Amino acid sequence: MWAFHTPQPTQPPSLFNPPRAPPKLPSSSLAVNPSISTSTPNNNQLIQSLCKRGNLKQALKLLSHEPNPSQRTYELLILSCAHQNSLSLAQSLHSHISENGFDQDPFLVTKLITMYSDLDSLDDARKVFDKTRKRTIFVWNALFRALTLAGLGEEVLGLYGKMNRIGLPSDRFTYTYVLKACVASECMVSLLKKGKEIHAHILRHGFEAHVHVMTTLVDMYARFGCVAHAGIVFKSMPVRNVVSWSAMIACYAKNEKPFEALELFREMMIETHDLVPNSVTMVSVLQACAALSALEQGKLIHAYVLRRGLDSVLPVISALITMYSRCGELELGQRIFDRMEKRDVVSWNSLISSYGIHGYGKKAMQIFQEMIHQGVSPSPITFVSVLGACSHAGLVEEGKRLFDSMRKVYGIIPSVEHYACMVDLLGRANRLEEAARIIYEMRIEPGAKVWGSLLGSCRIHCNVELAERASHRLFQLEPLSAGNYVLLADIYAEAEMWDDVKRVRKLLETRSLQKVAGRSWIEVKKKMYSFVSVDEFNPQIEEIQSLLIKLSAEMKEKGYKPQTKVVLYDLDEGEKERILLGHSEKLAVAFGLINTNKGETIRITKNLRLCEDCHSFTKFISKFTNKEILVRDVNRFHHFQNGVCSCEDYW
Numbered sequence: 001m002w003a004f005h006t007p008q009p010t011q012p013p014s015l016f017n018p019p020r021a022p023p024k025l026p027s028s029s030l031a032v033n034p035s036i037s038t039s040t041p042n043n044n045q046l047i048q049s050l051c052k053r054g055n056l057k058q059a060l061k062l063l064s065h066e067p068n069p070s071q072r073t074y075e076l077l078i079l080s081c082a083h084q085n086s087l088s089l090a091q092s093l094h095s096h097i098s099e100n101g102f103d104q105d106p107f108l109v110t111k112l113i114t115m116y117s118d119l120d121s122l123d124d125a126r127k128v129f130d131k132t133r134k135r136t137i138f139v140w141n142a143l144f145r146a147l148t149l150a151g152l153g154e155e156v157l158g159l160y161g162k163m164n165r166i167g168l169p170s171d172r173f174t175y176t177y178v179l180k181a182c183v184a185s186e187c188m189v190s191l192l193k194k195g196k197e198i199h200a201h202i203l204r205h206g207f208e209a210h211v212h213v214m215t216t217l218v219d220m221y222a223r224f225g226c227v228a229h230a231g232i233v234f235k236s237m238p239v240r241n242v243v244s245w246s247a248m249i250a251c252y253a254k255n256e257k258p259f260e261a262l263e264l265f266r267e268m269m270i271e272t273h274d275l276v277p278n279s280v281t282m283v284s285v286l287q288a289c290a291a292l293s294a295l296e297q298g299k300l301i302h303a304y305v306l307r308r309g310l311d312s313v314l315p316v317i318s319a320l321i322t323m324y325s326r327c328g329e330l331e332l333g334q335r336i337f338d339r340m341e342k343r344d345v346v347s348w349n350s351l352i353s354s355y356g357i358h359g360y361g362k363k364a365m366q367i368f369q370e371m372i373h374q375g376v377s378p379s380p381i382t383f384v385s386v387l388g389a390c391s392h393a394g395l396v397e398e399g400k401r402l403f404d405s406m407r408k409v410y411g412i413i414p415s416v417e418h419y420a421c422m423v424d425l426l427g428r429a430n431r432l433e434e435a436a437r438i439i440y441e442m443r444i445e446p447g448a449k450v451w452g453s454l455l456g457s458c459r460i461h462c463n464v465e466l467a468e469r470a471s472h473r474l475f476q477l478e479p480l481s482a483g484n485y486v487l488l489a490d491i492y493a494e495a496e497m498w499d500d501v502k503r504v505r506k507l508l509e510t511r512s513l514q515k516v517a518g519r520s521w522i523e524v525k526k527k528m529y530s531f532v533s534v535d536e537f538n539p540q541i542e543e544i545q546s547l548l549i550k551l552s553a554e555m556k557e558k559g560y561k562p563q564t565k566v567v568l569y570d571l572d573e574g575e576k577e578r579i580l581l582g583h584s585e586k587l588a589v590a591f592g593l594i595n596t597n598k599g600e601t602i603r604i605t606k607n608l609r610l611c612e613d614c615h616s617f618t619k620f621i622s623k624f625t626n627k628e629i630l631v632r633d634v635n636r637f638h639h640f641q642n643g644v645c646s647c648e649d650y651w
Contacts, residue, residue, distance in 0.1 A: 051076035078111045082118040110142040117146030144177035153184035179216045183223040215244045222251030250284040261288035279313040286319035293605040295327035296526040318350040325354030328630040353385040361393025387421035399425045420449040427457020448477045482513040520584040531587040544590040555620045563613035585614045
């Protein structure tokens with residue numbers, strides 16, 4: 001039995017220890033139940049009733065007259081303090097609990113830690129934990145949860161190691177929290193190693209059959225980009241629920257494997273008749289359709305969303321807006337946005353980003369101003385979207401004003417992503433020295449994104465000196481990223497510095513790095529087709545190559561000049577032209593010309609930036625064949641029609 005301690009009259013008055021005067025009854029509560037008064041020996045039921053009705057202050061006043069509060073009474077009071085977001089009342093209640101000897105009750109300790117976590121008072125949560133002598137697994141889990149939610153993953157993992165050393169066994173909640181801790185802050189390599197150690201711990205202690213633990217493990221590997229590891233865990237699961245399937249589909253969708261995401265969704269629909277995809281599943285599937293510009297697939301998913309009644313879920317609607325815009329149907333995305341009864345900042349961000357990637361920077365700015373006018377506060381992602389829109393449209397001064405307003409007007413401190421947008425904005429406009437100055441004046445570490453933006457801009461304008469400075473930092477920050485080496489080699493090749501090209505290629509070989517192969521996707525008759533450079537496995541490859549050779553010869557007579565400078569090898573012009581005709585985007589265009597009907601738009605997605613020759617070639621094709629061609633590269637949309645591109649050669 002617990003020993004209860006009644007405060008002595010000599011203590012100073014407080015909320016729970018008022019001066020000894022005749023007690024006043026809480027008016028509202030006693031009006032409801034006049035038979036109960038403060039002189040009743042046990043007021044626990046009335047206090048609990050007041051908590052359930054939201055009358056926290058009256059409940060606390062009555063508590064001061066209850067000599068034997070029960071555990072249930074304290075629990076409801078703790079929950080009420082968190083619900084009403086009152087830290088001061090929570091701390092006063094905590095003092096009362098301590099005075100009555102309940103501060104060592106493991107059940108209430110877990111509730112107190114959770115309460116302080118909900119009130120964003122981690123210091124108080126830590127103090128509760130530190131003062132607890134008998135720490136059950138539930139107490140440890142409560143602190144793990146609190147710290148993980150606050151993004152303090154490394155602290156969680158340190159405490160987890162301490163818990164293991166004292167020999168306290170983990171339960172399934174422990175594993176869930178510590179796995180989430182691995183990705184609670186930045187996904188560092190050291191934390192991935194910890195995640196793998198926890199994975200081994202899970203297997204040793206027989207938790208591989210727990211669906212929640214294994215699903216969290218899939219998600220952990222997904223966030224680190226370890227798609228193969230996530231797939232192995234998923235396939236080994238004896239039982240999978242809709243969350244498990246959704247986690248693996250999201251893993252593919254967010255790690256540049258949209259084909260696999262759609263295929264797994266199809267498998268889920270065929271194999272699991274008792275599982276119904278939820279809104280989280282549909283968001284990932286729509287993201288996969290968007291990544292592939294798979295318009296017909298996206299329309300089928302949209303129809304399923306309508307049948308399932310998920311068209312009122314905000315994240316799903318935002319994903320639909322993005323999907324249609326990234327499939328080239330900007331008007332459909334706008335129509336969905338216009339029909340929304342309620343819009344959150346994510347919905348606005350989706351629309352701003354949609355106009356941005358299509359090159360309509362001024363329209364994106366207009367939507368941003370409309371959002372502000374309607375009282376929706378911008379998020380950090382809003383500024384990434386609108387600054388990106390300015391960059392694609394060459395709106396340098398507008399972008400600079402927006403960037404300055406972040407801190408001054410909206411109180412948002414620019415992050416690495418925002419600085420990367422600014423460097424890209426200035427770099428594309430050939431204001432490279434100004435872009436470099438922004439980097440050197442940054443208050444935070446620039447990181448790979450910022451230096452990568454500078455190197456990409458140097459590639460556009462062939463600035464060798466700045467490219468060497470940027471690549472030097474990138475080789476330190478991302479030693480295993482082949483793309484940085486390839487970009488530098490591109491710049492050397494354009495400057496005809498062939499010895500330096502060979503040197504960089506040698507670095508790639510000695511470090512066993514392989515450049516990302518160019519890949520293009522096209523949707524024809526509701527089926528997706530993938531092409532890589534010099535694709536020899538497509539059954540129509542001979543017909544495709546024959547058509548490209550024929551078109552190239554005919555277009556040369558009309559003024560097309562192959563941009564052989566993009567070929568990084570010191571070869572003769574004829575050989576360079578042959579290599580250019582094998583680029584994946586040209587193969588996809590030719591496939592589309594062969595397999596689509598007259599008047600049907602060709603839609604292509606490419607995983608890299610469109611090279612200068614493919615861009616020029618596609619402009620000529622659109623005029624020569626009277627075809628509308630939409631190409632989305634890694635940066636933006638290119639709408640080719642009648643020999644003109646919507647980007648106006650600014651990409």
